Amino acid sequence: MLKLLIPIALMLTNAVSQAGGEFRHIVMFKFKDSATPAQIAAVEKAFGELPAKIDTITDYEWGTSESVEGKNDGLTHCFFVTFKDKAGLETYIPHPAHVAFKEILIPILDKALVFDYTAKD
Amino acid sequence: MLKLLIPIALMLTNAVSQAGGEFRHIVMFKFKDSATPAQIAAVEKAFGELPAKIDTITDYEWGTSESVEGKNDGLTHCFFVTFKDKAGLETYIPHPAHVAFKEILIPILDKALVFDYTAKD
Numbered sequence: 001m002l003k004l005l006i007p008i009a010l011m012l013t014n015a016v017s018q019a020g021g022e023f024r025h026i027v028m029f030k031f032k033d034s035a036t037p038a039q040i041a042a043v044e045k046a047f048g049e050l051p052a053k054i055d056t057i058t059d060y061e062w063g064t065s066e067s068v069e070g071k072n073d074g075l076t077h078c079f080f081v082t083f084k085d086k087a088g089l090e091t092y093i094p095h096p097a098h099v100a101f102k103e104i105l106i107p108i109l110d111k112a113l114v115f116d117y118t119a120k121d
Numbered sequence: 122m123l124k125l126l127i128p129i130a131l132m133l134t135n136a137v138s139q140a141g142g143e144f145r146h147i148v149m150f151k152f153k154d155s156a157t158p159a160q161i162a163a164v165e166k167a168f169g170e171l172p173a174k175i176d177t178i179t180d181y182e183w184g185t186s187e188s189v190e191g192k193n194d195g196l197t198h199c200f201f202v203t204f205k206d207k208a209g210l211e212t213y214i215p216h217p218a219h220v221a222f223k224e225i226l227i228p229i230l231d232k233a234l235v236f237d238y239t240a241k242d
Contacts, residue, residue, distance in 0.1 A: 024184065026147065026199065028236060063145065063238025068210055071235035078147065078236050089189055113234070114192035115149060115199050117184025 020121050023083040028075040028113045035108035046101045053097035056088035141242050144204040149196040149234045156229035167222045168200050174218035177209035
């Protein structure tokens, strides 16, 4: 019975900690007009491979702009990356997999906006 | 037993649907230099009251910039609002509670960036 209860207790603890306190790293891109659909798809794919390569990433999602109010300043892509804490992001930035990703990104990047925050309810 | 299983099954279905497909509405602000801490706190409080007033909001969190790379373009506040779908956002925008919130916001707002997307894994 105890063997069953311990993992359940750990799951509940984890669920509570996820209600706030995660470190969010929001990354938005506008690509150059010269960027091809294949180049953009390569960036989307390469970003999506980072969570498997960098273990401080605890959650990941992304999407493309479906602006309702037209206030997205030309940015077309948003990647929403979560770390347990700011130290997780500080490990990620210089990580070889992230550096290699940037080599795919930079040649087609017009501009990027990055916003980091600790999630509060 | 069936009475117990049905809510558990619904919870599991809900958990799966939350893995992707939510409509995200990211709102970032830079306030005017003339904005007082009390005025900014009033905006933070008023935004945080919207989920209780507008029932198409399914999740809400926010935080202030803890920029690591300095690429936040002067934006200091991020509000991460989730709807079941784009229609939820379209209900929210003209909602009287959102309109009233903007009356508190606009006098102290320097600039806003808004990015809407459907979450994908």
